Amino acid sequence: MWGGRFSSRPADIMQAINVSIGVDRRLWAQDLAGSRAHCRMLIQQGIVSAADGQAILNGLDQVQAEIEAGTFPFRDQFEDVHMNVEARLSELIGEPSGRLHTARSRNDQVATDFRLWVRDACDRTVAQLQALQSVLLDRAEQHAGDLMPGFTHLQTAQPVTLGHHLMAYVEMFGRDAGRFADARTRMNESPLGAAALAGSPFPIDRQMTAAELGFDRPMGNSLDAVSDRDFALESLAAASICAGHLSRFAEEIVVWMTPMFGFASLPDDLTTGSSIMPQKRNPDAAELVRAKTGRIMGGFVALSTVMKGLPLAYSKDMQEDKPPVFEAFDALDLALNAMTAMVRALHPDTGRMAAAAGAGFSTATDLADWLVRELNLPFRRAHHVTGAAVKRAEALGVGLADLSLAELQSLEPGVTEAVYKVLSPEASCASRQSFGGTAPDQVRARIASWRERL
Numbered sequence: 001m002w003g004g005r006f007s008s009r010p011a012d013i014m015q016a017i018n019v020s021i022g023v024d025r026r027l028w029a030q031d032l033a034g035s036r037a038h039c040r041m042l043i044q045q046g047i048v049s050a051a052d053g054q055a056i057l058n059g060l061d062q063v064q065a066e067i068e069a070g071t072f073p074f075r076d077q078f079e080d081v082h083m084n085v086e087a088r089l090s091e092l093i094g095e096p097s098g099r100l101h102t103a104r105s106r107n108d109q110v111a112t113d114f115r116l117w118v119r120d121a122c123d124r125t126v127a128q129l130q131a132l133q134s135v136l137l138d139r140a141e142q143h144a145g146d147l148m149p150g151f152t153h154l155q156t157a158q159p160v161t162l163g164h165h166l167m168a169y170v171e172m173f174g175r176d177a178g179r180f181a182d183a184r185t186r187m188n189e190s191p192l193g194a195a196a197l198a199g200s201p202f203p204i205d206r207q208m209t210a211a212e213l214g215f216d217r218p219m220g221n222s223l224d225a226v227s228d229r230d231f232a233l234e235s236l237a238a239a240s241i242c243a244g245h246l247s248r249f250a251e252e253i254v255v256w257m258t259p260m261f262g263f264a265s266l267p268d269d270l271t272t273g274s275s276i277m278p279q280k281r282n283p284d285a286a287e288l289v290r291a292k293t294g295r296i297m298g299g300f301v302a303l304s305t306v307m308k309g310l311p312l313a314y315s316k317d318m319q320e321d322k323p324p325v326f327e328a329f330d331a332l333d334l335a336l337n338a339m340t341a342m343v344r345a346l347h348p349d350t351g352r353m354a355a356a357a358g359a360g361f362s363t364a365t366d367l368a369d370w371l372v373r374e375l376n377l378p379f380r381r382a383h384h385v386t387g388a389a390v391k392r393a394e395a396l397g398v399g400l401a402d403l404s405l406a407e408l409q410s411l412e413p414g415v416t417e418a419v420y421k422v423l424s425p426e427a428s429c430a431s432r433q434s435f436g437g438t439a440p441d442q443v444r445a446r447i448a449s450w451r452e453r454l
Helices: 011-019 021-044 050-069 082-091 093-099 105-144 162-187 205-212 222-227 230-256 286-306 316-345 350-357 362-375 378-395 405-411 417-422 425-431 442-451
Strands: 147-152 155-161
Touching: 021 050, 021 093, 021 105, 021 205, 021 316, 050 082, 050 093, 050 286, 082 093, 082 425, 105 162, 105 222, 105 230, 105 316, 105 442, 147 162, 147 350, 147 425, 155 162, 155 350, 162 230, 162 442, 230 286, 230 316, 230 362, 286 316, 362 378, 362 417, 378 405, 417 425
Parallel strands: none
Antiparallel strands: 147 155
16 A cells, blocks of 8 residues: 555564454445545546546445455455455456545545444444333333332332332433434534545535535544544443443342342243252343443443543554444443343242332331321421331331331320321322322323333
């Protein structure tokens, strides 16, 4: 490629550290799309003749056919996907191929290709998140009224419904989809035409190439166009947050499947056994979703580290931008698909969940709220009385609802029989009618709202 300036081939170690075709070959579709748009623009602007331009376009079609057929000769000697395509184009059509690179550099070429790939990855991820949300909505509707304990500090806190719990993840994944969509909006500007770093002296039409490639506009500064990788970092940040949500859910599935909890199970095809303990059913799919978070967050850290000290405009360090992005999105793709499968197949033990919902004095807050509402006690006084009631029930080995009226009145004389109406888990859940609360009617209303949004 640069034989006019260099008189010897790269040393073996130079070739080994410089070659990237093993990684960036997956950009071939984006590279061909960018080259076609650039070629059509060159023809329209009279920079390349119609005959040469058509030969180039025909050659690019042949290259695509070879890649799709698996016969394309990807070669390390040509370093990256861009030079592999150009070299093969030269073999196919000869001299006209050399005109394709007019008014273009590999710097703006790779920036365009990579941006197109990340944009496509964000679109795929949003679709996967919406598919996961859809499955969660189905399961939440199915269990909108089924009780389970809500936890803080992994200690029983208040009764909620399983539907409400699942809907919390619908909200999280909705925010994740929004982050990817926001990142896509910001990245949807075209670097093509920035050339090496300073723009081009040819009368190119950057608006034309931007429109053909689905960008909203060309990037406004040629230095920024070739050196920016914010779009990749922002997408990795969104992926990292999403992976964190997947990991939290995966952790809950792991906990729920322990015999100590026994809240849920997964079928054989989504679990594994043990090589030595025949009784085991391991939630390996959930554990691996949890583990993928490390790869995804690691990708963000890796690319941030690559970019943190680079002067404008392009440095070869930026060849290391693609491995962490590709690996992170591959891991996220697998994790999202696995989680969707697990949610669809998860079998909750609603009886055990309901029994646990009333344990651990989970309706204590309902007693305190009743004292405030019915007896007009200050909440701090009600909190103290309720704490004393819990202490008494614990000493007697009974639940709050099992304390006698006399016991409760010894703590607060104004208590009446009506208090027992709020001390069941069912009553507790039903009372939480505030917007976003766990009352089954509220859960179903939120499900309906999400279905409309999706």
